[in-house]
Every structure is written in C-alpha cells, then in structure tokens.
Amino acid sequence: MPVLNEANYLREAVASVLSQEYKGDKEIVLALGPSTDATDEVAAQLASEDPRVKLVHNPMGRTPIGLNLAIKASTQPIVVRVDAHSELEPSYTARGIETLFRVDAHDVGGLMDARGKNPLQRAVAAAYHSPWGMGGAAYHNGGDEGPAESAYLGIFRREIFDEVGYYDESLWRAQDWELCLRIRQAGRTVWFDPELCTGYFPRDDFKSLAAQSYASGMWRGEIARRYPDGKSLRHDLPPLMVVGTTLGLVAWIVHPSVAQHLPPVVNFIVNLAKVAPIGYAGLVVFAAARSKRASTLEKVLMLRVLPTIHFPWAVGFVKGRLRGAQGTIDKGRVRS
Incomplete structure (x- = not known):
C-alpha cells in the first residue's frame, strides 16, 4: 500500500486488509511517502499494534516507487495491491486468489466501488459510476468476467514481477496500465472479475478533484504518446x-x-x-x-x-x- 497524506483513511484501510476472510498468512507493507499530516504517526501505531504491518520509507513519495519498495519488502507468493483511500470487501483476497488460479491469470482486478462519507463525496462517487462520468470503464460500471486490458489495483502471482519487471517508475500515474501491457505482451492473462469489489473514497472538494482529474489526463496522454495501444x-x-x-x-x-x-x-x-x-x-x-x-x-x-x-x-x-x-x-x- 503506497501511502501519502492519508491519516483520515489509513486505519480503516489497513483494518480491511487484516480482517480479510482468508485462511492463508497475511502481511501488509506500507510504503510511506513524505506526508504533511499525521499519516506516519498512524502507521507507526498500526505497526506497533500488529506485527503483520510492516513499514518502508518512500522519500520521493511517488506511487510506482512506493509500490516497488513494498513488493520487494513483502514475503508472500501472492501480491495484492491496495490503496490507502479504499476498503476491501471481506472476501476480496480469497475470491481474487481463487480467480487467479481458476482462470490461470497473473493479474486479477475487479470493481472500484466509489463511495462517500458526505454529500459532495457521494456525488463524486455517483459521477464515477456513471458511464458519462469516467468513460464507462468496466472497473467503474461492471461488466462480464473475462480477459481485460488492465486491472484495478491488482492481485498478482509474485513471479510475474521477476518475469516482466516491476512498475515503471517514470510513470507517476497510469503505471498499472503499463505493467498490464507488459504482462499481456509476455503472453500472460490480465483478468477482470466483477465479483471483486473495493470500496474507494474519492476526493471531497472541487479543487482537489480538479487537480486529480488534470493529473490523470496528463498521464493518460503520456501513455497514449508512448504506446500505440x-x-x-x-x-x-x-x-x-x-x-x-x-x-x-x-x-x-x-x-x-x-x-x-x-x-x-x-x-x-x-x-x-x-x-x-x-x-x-x-x-x-x-x-x-x-x-x-x-x-x-x-x-x-x-x-x-x-x-x-x-x-x-x-x-x-x-x-x-x-x-x-x-x-x-x-x-x-x-x-x-
């Protein structure tokens, strides 16, 4: 989990990981960026409360660097990318791993279920779910289970990182799409499973929503510039x-x-x-x-x-x- 300025959401996000209805061993590695709020204090408290919570430091604060540091610090054969602004459904891990092996995939993703804690955040969530809001991508609006171009967050077989490499650290956003491209180019399968559901809390003020949208557009343009697909x-x-x-x-x-x-x-x-x-x-x-x-x-x-x-x-x-x-x-x- 890459983490930056998430003091208000981090405890709930970590709790949703550690309480997964999954019988195998679990750990969560938090890649801590240079937060300006109380995120580091919350993370340190979580680590002191549960030895399954591990901390690595990401001084640059960039998501792909944090993801790579966290993956390399983890020890389990399955890698599940999670977001500090989200909460996993209790069956998320078990369902995702079952799907991973059922369909012989190397990356599985599901629905980003945008939610809100106040009227504006719920309005943003509703816009995300609308086909007129975020373009009708399957992970926003659902669809049939099957092979996908990309996966939201992602549940990976660990060996895929040895095969195709880690996240591209030059892509500060949209790095998940580029990793999925390399996975597909290697002849491996990226899979969408609509039964996988991750609660996500979007921005709750117009200024930060506009800034996020602008940055997302810029990096989507960078992806279109670099890759024909x-x-x-x-x-x-x-x-x-x-x-x-x-x-x-x-x-x-x-x-x-x-x-x-x-x-x-x-x-x-x-x-x-x-x-x-x-x-x-x-x-x-x-x-x-x-x-x-x-x-x-x-x-x-x-x-x-x-x-x-x-x-x-x-x-x-x-x-x-x-x-x-x-x-x-x-x-x-x-x-x-």
Missing part, C-alpha cells in the same frame, strides 16, 4: 467536447455583433457551433438525473462535479499527448 476513441471524446463547448460559448458571445457581416454559410456553421455548449449542459443534466446512486442533493452537486472531472482531464490529456506529462503531480494531494 494506450489510446482509444473514448479518450478523444473529452477533448472534442472541450473544443466544441469553448467554440460554442465564443460563438454565443461574438456572433450577434458580427452576424450581419458574415456569409450565410458561415452564419450556419456558427449557429451549429452554438449547439455544443447546450448539448453538453443537457448531457450533464441527463447524467445527473439518471444516476441511481445519488440523492436529490447529490444530483444537484453532480451538475458541477461532472464538468470538474471532464474539463481538467481533457486539457491535461491534450497537453500530455502533445508534450508529455513532464513530471506532473496531483496537486490535490501533494503540496510541494
């Missing part, structure tokens, strides 16, 4: 939405003062562009209204949550695609 149509739709919406808003502002000077065909095109922001606003309202997980208040909050996810992600993706991520950090979590 790293992009798909669903990654191109948010940038097209931003361009269309921006041009449409400009058209609404500028067009009335210049319309009489433009040829009819140009006026037609400009009027067509005006539809884009209306269409996007309608889509946001539709997505919020259709959410089955949100209360009335949370649906109202989703009207702001969805653009806060879409626009920073799209801008980040374009910049990452053109220039690379260039060490972009998630400023919603890391202050310096």
